[in-house]
Amino acid sequence: MLRFTVLVLALANAGYYAWSHGLLPIGQSTSGEEAEPQRLSQQLHPEALRILPKTGSTAPPSTDETTRPTTTPPTAPTTAPPEPVPPPSPPPPAVPVLSTPEPVVTPPVAALAAPPPKQKPDTDKADHSKPETKPDAKTAVKPEPSTVCLQAGAFDTAQADVLRKALGSLPANSWNLNSATLPGRWMVYMGRFPDLDTLNKKRNELRERNVAYDRPRIQALEPGLSLGRYSTEEAAQRALAQLGTKGVRSARVVQERTETPAFVLRLPAIAADARQRITNTLRPALAGKTLRPCSND
Structure with missing residues (x-):
C-alpha cells in the first residue's frame, strides 16, 4: 500500500511539472492571444530579433520556425550616422610684437676707474686687553762690538813652534799661547x-x-x-x-x-774688519784648526 501511495505522488508531481512548463496541451489557449500580454508592450524592436540555429548543430528547424514567415522587416539603424565635422579654421595671422629694449645704464668713467674705498680700521673694536710693551733695555739689540776675541787649539809642541813663527807678523800684545793639558x-x-x-x-x-x-x-x-x-x-x-x-x-x-801638554792660541782683541785678513794669514799654521769665538765670552 505504501509503495502505491509513493508511486501516485511521484506521478502527480511529474504531471504538475509538465503542465506548469507547457509540456502538455491541457489547459493552454489555442487562440492567438498570449497568456501574459503585458510583456508585449515591454519589447524593444521585436522586428530586429532573429533566431539562429546553434553553431555546429545539424538539427532541423522546429515546426514553429518553419511556419513563421521568413521575411524580416528592415531593421532600424542602431546608431545615427556621424555628423559632418567642419574643417578647422585657419589660425589668425601672427602679429609681430615689438618689445621695447630696456635702457642700459652705463656708469660714468670716473666711477669705473676709481678704486673701491678702503675700509678704515675700527678703532672701537681694537684689542686693548694687552698692555703696550716697550722695548726693555736688556732686550735691546746690542751694537756689534768693534773687536772680537778668537781662539784655536789645542796644539802640541811641534805645532805650537810653527804657529809662533806665523804669529810674528802680528803685534806682540795681540796674541798669546796659553799652556794647557791635552787629556787622553x-x-x-x-x-x-x-x-x-x-x-x-x-x-x-x-x-x-x-x-x-x-x-x-x-x-x-x-x-x-x-x-x-x-x-x-x-x-x-x-x-x-x-x-x-x-x-x-x-x-x-x-x-x-x-795625556800630553798642549797650547791654546788666543787673540783677545781683534778688529772686526781685520778678522778675515788674520785668518788668511794664520791658516797654513793652524794645522787644520779654525779660529772660533772665545768660549768665556
Missing part, C-alpha cells in the same frame, strides 16, 4: 785588517747593522775602523758593550792619545 782619548777600534778587501767587507757588515764608523787617523792603526772616540776609558767600554748588542764582536777599546 780612547777609541772603539776594529783592525788592523790584512788587506783592503777585508776592510770593505767589514764596512758592509757595519752598514747592515746600522753602525757608524770612521778612519782612525793614526798611521799605526791603518787599515782599520774607528767606531767612536771618548774622553774616558769607562765611556768607551760602555759604548763597546752597546755595540755588542748589535752583533759587533771583533771590536776593542784602544787608547788613541795619552
Whole structure:
C-alpha cells in the first residue's frame, strides 16, 4: 500500500511539472492571444530579433520556425550616422610684437676707474686687553762690538813652534799661547785588517747593522775602523758593550792619545774688519784648526 501511495505522488508531481512548463496541451489557449500580454508592450524592436540555429548543430528547424514567415522587416539603424565635422579654421595671422629694449645704464668713467674705498680700521673694536710693551733695555739689540776675541787649539809642541813663527807678523800684545793639558782619548777600534778587501767587507757588515764608523787617523792603526772616540776609558767600554748588542764582536777599546801638554792660541782683541785678513794669514799654521769665538765670552 505504501509503495502505491509513493508511486501516485511521484506521478502527480511529474504531471504538475509538465503542465506548469507547457509540456502538455491541457489547459493552454489555442487562440492567438498570449497568456501574459503585458510583456508585449515591454519589447524593444521585436522586428530586429532573429533566431539562429546553434553553431555546429545539424538539427532541423522546429515546426514553429518553419511556419513563421521568413521575411524580416528592415531593421532600424542602431546608431545615427556621424555628423559632418567642419574643417578647422585657419589660425589668425601672427602679429609681430615689438618689445621695447630696456635702457642700459652705463656708469660714468670716473666711477669705473676709481678704486673701491678702503675700509678704515675700527678703532672701537681694537684689542686693548694687552698692555703696550716697550722695548726693555736688556732686550735691546746690542751694537756689534768693534773687536772680537778668537781662539784655536789645542796644539802640541811641534805645532805650537810653527804657529809662533806665523804669529810674528802680528803685534806682540795681540796674541798669546796659553799652556794647557791635552787629556787622553780612547777609541772603539776594529783592525788592523790584512788587506783592503777585508776592510770593505767589514764596512758592509757595519752598514747592515746600522753602525757608524770612521778612519782612525793614526798611521799605526791603518787599515782599520774607528767606531767612536771618548774622553774616558769607562765611556768607551760602555759604548763597546752597546755595540755588542748589535752583533759587533771583533771590536776593542784602544787608547788613541795619552795625556800630553798642549797650547791654546788666543787673540783677545781683534778688529772686526781685520778678522778675515788674520785668518788668511794664520791658516797654513793652524794645522787644520779654525779660529772660533772665545768660549768665556
